[in-house]
Amino acid sequence: MTPKERINGYQLVYHRPDTLTDNPTHYCPGCSHGVVHRVMMEVVKEMGIQDRTVGVAPVGCAVFAYNYMNVDMQEAAHGRATAVATGIKRVLPDRYVFTYQGDGDLAAIGTSETIHTVNRGENILIVFINNGVYGMTGGQMAPTTLLGMKTTTSPMGRDVVTMGHPLDITPLIAQLPGALFVTRHSVHTPAAVRKLKKALRLAFEYQPLNKGTCFVEVVSNCPSGWKMTPREANAWMEKNMFTAYPPGDVKLPPPGLN
């Protein structure tokens, strides 16, 4: 798809970045994955690092991320994306390495790998998509599922006695000394997308400084898993998810960096 430079004398101000492939995504209508893919690839394009970027895809809905992001990609076993990224970064230290993981991948089966990777202060970027549900397998309860939220494996709503509290990964990561930049964002409004783009740009720019791990959480929706329309899902997310996972910077790099 090559957009025309001008149409009726109008100038081109926005088009699909060529760092995304032309494949249409398999995501459900309204899914935030597509927005995050696009914003990340816009940052890669603007920084001119397409040939020096290596991504690690997770298991989950984003398992086919390598079909959509036009950079070098590696698929990892379930939850092990940060461990794989560690290896890639150590062998190729001049590359920009990122992992892209959902909450079932990073916060459930991959908790150990994630915490130890950040604790070692590996110079990678971890992008964590948190929608509070296992989307790919049909909407089962995840560690990040909110209290009282109905899923296929918590049909009466999540209760503390049998299922525990929602796992808030981002503050957990922030207290580790290896974490350099920890922040939480969302993509439900144009302003939120702009903020996420700035944060991702910063996170990529910190990587060559070799100062530690950058961790960007994106509070996301799952219209299919939540059994809502995309419009309802975004409204529900704003009302409920943001009380448990408020957007904002959790840990900033020491002043004077950059």
Added chain:
Amino acid sequence: MIRGTVLVAQEICKGCELCVIACPQDCLGLSETLNKKGYRFAMLTADSCTGCENCALVCPDAALTVYREPKPVRRPATSVQGAA
């Protein structure tokens, strides 16, 4: 008012309506016909587009291309002073 327009890649669009909510001019809507995937795709329904990019920013499928009228060129202030 700056005018703009939007091109929708109809076969990529999944009709999630996020751009319809994001549009501050309310000039986007869904089509009556279906695309090959069976979705009603987004389209311009009014002539009030300003090319603000909000729809493109929230589009999960990067299906939107935004065009905007070039800004009118203002006469430089020095030439006005020179004439006086």
